[in-house]
Amino acid sequence: xxLFQDEVEATPTRGTTYLPVLDDDAPPAQPRTSLGxxxxxxxxxxxxxxxxxxxxxxxxxxxxxxxxxVPWFVVVFFVCGLLMSAVTGAMHGGLIEVRDRVAGSMVxxxxxxxxxxxxxxxxxxFYRGWEPLLHANFFLEDMSGVGPSDPFTEGGVLHAIVGxxxxxxxxxxxxxxxxxxxxxxxxxxxxxFAKVVRTVVEAMTxxxxxxAGLFIYSVFIVALGYPRSGxxxxxxxxxxxLPIIARASDVxxxxxxxxxxxxxxxxxxxxxxxxxHVVLPTARPxxxxxxxxxIARGAGETSPVLLTSGxxxxxxxxxxxxxxxxLPLFIYTNVRSGQGTAEDRAFAAxxxxxILVLALFVVARLLARPRGGKPSLRARLFxxxxxxxxx
Amino acid sequence: xxTLPVHDDRGNLAVxxxxxxxxxxxxxxxxxxxxxxxxxxxLVITGGxxxxxxxxxxxxxxxxxxxxxxxxxxLPDEDRIGIAxxxxxxxxxxxxxxxxxxxxxxxxxxxxxxYAPAGAKSFLVSMxxxxxxxxxxxxxxxxxxxxxxxxxxxxxxxxxxxxxxPFLQVRGADPDAAYWDASRYYSSAFxxxxxxxxxxxxxxxxVMRQVFSQxxxxxxxxxxxxxATRWGMxxxxxxxxxxxxIIGGTMLALGRALGETIAVALILxxxxxxxxxxxxxxxxxxxSLIANRFGEASASQLSALLAAGFVLFLITLLVNTAxxxxxxxxxxxxxxxx
Numbered sequence: 001x002x003l004f005q006d007e008v009e010a011t012p013t014r015g016t017t018y019l020p021v022l023d024d025d026a027p028p029a030q031p032r033t034s035l036g037x038x039x040x041x042x043x044x045x046x047x048x049x050x051x052x053x054x055x056x057x058x059x060x061x062x063x064x065x066x067x068x069x070v071p072w073f074v075v076v077f078f079v080c081g082l083l084m085s086a087v088t089g090a091m092h093g094g095l096i097e098v099r100d101r102v103a104g105s106m107v108x109x110x111x112x113x114x115x116x117x118x119x120x121x122x123x124x125x126f127y128r129g130w131e132p133l134l135h136a137n138f139f140l141e142d143m144s145g146v147g148p149s150d151p152f153t154e155g156g157v158l159h160a161i162v163g164x165x166x167x168x169x170x171x172x173x174x175x176x177x178x179x180x181x182x183x184x185x186x187x188x189x190x191x192x193f194a195k196v197v198r199t200v201v202e203a204m205t206x207x208x209x210x211x212a213g214l215f216i217y218s219v220f221i222v223a224l225g226y227p228r229s230g231x232x233x234x235x236x237x238x239x240x241x242l243p244i245i246a247r248a249s250d251v252x253x254x255x256x257x258x259x260x261x262x263x264x265x266x267x268x269x270x271x272x273x274x275x276x277h278v279v280l281p282t283a284r285p286x287x288x289x290x291x292x293x294x295i296a297r298g299a300g301e302t303s304p305v306l307l308t309s310g311x312x313x314x315x316x317x318x319x320x321x322x323x324x325x326x327l328p329l330f331i332y333t334n335v336r337s338g339q340g341t342a343e344d345r346a347f348a349a350x351x352x353x354x355i356l357v358l359a360l361f362v363v364a365r366l367l368a369r370p371r372g373g374k375p376s377l378r379a380r381l382f383x384x385x386x387x388x389x390x391x
Numbered sequence: 392x393x394t395l396p397v398h399d400d401r402g403n404l405a406v407x408x409x410x411x412x413x414x415x416x417x418x419x420x421x422x423x424x425x426x427x428x429x430x431x432x433x434l435v436i437t438g439g440x441x442x443x444x445x446x447x448x449x450x451x452x453x454x455x456x457x458x459x460x461x462x463x464x465x466l467p468d469e470d471r472i473g474i475a476x477x478x479x480x481x482x483x484x485x486x487x488x489x490x491x492x493x494x495x496x497x498x499x500x501x502x503x504x505x506y507a508p509a510g511a512k513s514f515l516v517s518m519x520x521x522x523x524x525x526x527x528x529x530x531x532x533x534x535x536x537x538x539x540x541x542x543x544x545x546x547x548x549x550x551x552x553x554x555x556x557p558f559l560q561v562r563g564a565d566p567d568a569a570y571w572d573a574s575r576y577y578s579s580a581f582x583x584x585x586x587x588x589x590x591x592x593x594x595x596x597x598v599m600r601q602v603f604s605q606x607x608x609x610x611x612x613x614x615x616x617x618x619a620t621r622w623g624m625x626x627x628x629x630x631x632x633x634x635x636x637i638i639g640g641t642m643l644a645l646g647r648a649l650g651e652t653i654a655v656a657l658i659l660x661x662x663x664x665x666x667x668x669x670x671x672x673x674x675x676x677x678x679s680l681i682a683n684r685f686g687e688a689s690a691s692q693l694s695a696l697l698a699a700g701f702v703l704f705l706i707t708l709l710v711n712t713a714x715x716x717x718x719x720x721x722x723x724x725x726x727x728x729x
Binding site for chain 1: 522592703
């Protein structure tokens with residue numbers, strides 16, 4: 001069988017191209033065997049192990065031992081699965097094979113448990129909170145004049161949503177310029193002082209959020225005598241988020257390739273122009289992600305808000321105008337009230353908060369998506385820190 | 392056109408060499424000094440918080456002396472204030488959280504980096520990040536409403552089967568009674584620890600997975616080529632390589648677990664006592680103490696709360712710094728370009 005035309009010349013002239021022709025007598029092409037894929041025997045064994053475990057678990061929990069209830073069934077199922085993995089491993093090989101199979105089952109089981117926990121968290125929030133979510137007034141009204149046990153057709157969380165947005169805006173207005181400015185200072189200016197700043201900022205990321213709240217409470221409210229307000233809550237969130245955002249931006253700016261800076265400086269740009277036109281645009285997706293993840297963290301924090309904002313039942317848009325509610329605080333106080341409908345409202349508010357955080361998270365992922373072969377943000381965030389470039 | 396250097400009559404260069412200076416001029420100087428000012432202001436703000444806490448807490452520590460660290464009760468009305476009870480509670484909640492979170496984080500990180508199908512990997516990584524972004528109050532109400540009954544059941548089972556361990560005993564409750572008193576098992580450090588473990592697990596998992604994914608592929612392939620099974624390869628290459636990341640990630644999670652407030656304040660019923668009975672109802676942590684007591688606090692009590700907060704901050708700072716040192720020192724994440 002030859003793939004080439006029959007009239008192959010003995011000494012082909014330069015530039016001749018021979019096209020392959022179809023050989024009708026050739027056997028059909030064999031598909032390549034995939035080396036990485038498990039063989040049918042292996043996959044049947046893997047499924048069979050867990051099918052056997054299911055049967056055993058039913059036998060043990062329903063017929064042999066007094067272990068009623070779904071949790072026990074799941075536990076026994078998993079233990080039986082481990083046992084069956086060991087048995088099937090022993091059928092094939094020695095102790096090494098047994099260990100490999102049991103470890104594989106353990107690892108997979110652990111990951112499945114974590115996934116189940118995440119699904120149960122999100123599912124339970126929506127399961128308990130779906131009813132208020134169906135009423136449009138839940139998003140359009142506040143709780144003024146609405147009792148905790150009133151039906152879901154009255155009242156809503158508009159005041160909490162507005163409060164969360166106002167407080168987050170204050171916190172972002174503080175942390176965005178200061179956080180990114182500090183990161184620029186630490187990476188682009190450098191020097192001994194920058195090292196001190198970096199050490200302190202990294203240390204302050206350990207500050208528990210409640211202590212940040214207590215700081216603003218004792219300074220702003222007790223010592224300076226201002227009332228509890230959205231401004232105080234925004235400041236508390238800002239104090240909490242500032243080290244987080246400064247540190248994350250610092251990590252992002254550090255991995256901007258030094259060659260870009262040097263190229264810009266070599267072309268005669270001043271250092272300011274280099275930062276503004278080269279470093280910051282290069283790091284923009286990373287900076288946006290760092291900021292958004294910081295906001296998501298701030299949106300979910302309850303403890304600083306609990307100490308500083310107070311709780312109003314009506315819409316307050318002016319941050320200096322007395323007490324102001326927010327979503328986490330609304331959830332906390334309603335859960336604490338112990339009333340059935342109030343709890344359901346809390347779950348619905350938790351669903352709203354979850355959706356808000358999820359939306360921020362998705363935006364952050366989209367911004368961080370690698371474009372045209374650029375490494376992803378994760379890779380850049382956690383990449384080994386390159387040696388510091390000092391200009 | 393080429394400009395030739397100008398010489399004077401004696402053949403010396405007429406122009407003096409320009410002065411070379413690294414000092415910024417013009418817009419650069421403005422940029423440098425303004426960014427320095429921003430850095431200084433952030434230093435003042437963040438450093439100020441730490442200094443303020445220490446300064447405000449000092450009178451309390453001076454007033455109560457060493458008994459501030461040994462007194463269990465928090466009774467400002469009787470002038471008995473101490474953090475021994477809440478400190479023990481803080482550590483027992485964090486202990487339970489880490490006992491649950493550490494194996495789960497390790498297994499999940501191993502699954503994502505070594506076992507998961509290649510197509511699902513980035514999705515799973517996003518899921519772990521999403522878990523880290525879920526607000527703590529959400530885990531708090533999840534633990535409070537959904538998990539607590541099961542946790543109480545598990546606590547009773549643990550006590551009746553492993554009650555000879557001192558920290559699994561529940562005083563005043565009989566696990567084998569025909570009608571068991573569930574309220575003795577509710578609102579315990581164990582229940583709070585479960586909710587906190589969900590918060591800190593994704594954090595530890597993300598660090599571990601990151602370190603595992605940096606394992607040099609050459610070493611992994613070498614192990615497989617020598618006939619190691621997948622688990623053999625993990626045990627001999629991935630785990631030793633990632634040891635620093637495992638320890639560091641766990642300690643970062645521990646730092647977060649120590650400072651967690653709202654889920655703990657929601658679940659725990661308050662009790663000031665040094666107790667190691669993890670399954671028994673009632674305990675208190677430093678952060679839940681602050682959340683519960685700041686409202687009615689007078690100036691001196693506020694100072695005491697600030698002192699307690701300062702101690703908490705010092706502990707988390709210590710844990711986080713140790714974690715950073717361990718991660719940076721270990722082989723993980725270094726020299727992995729190959």
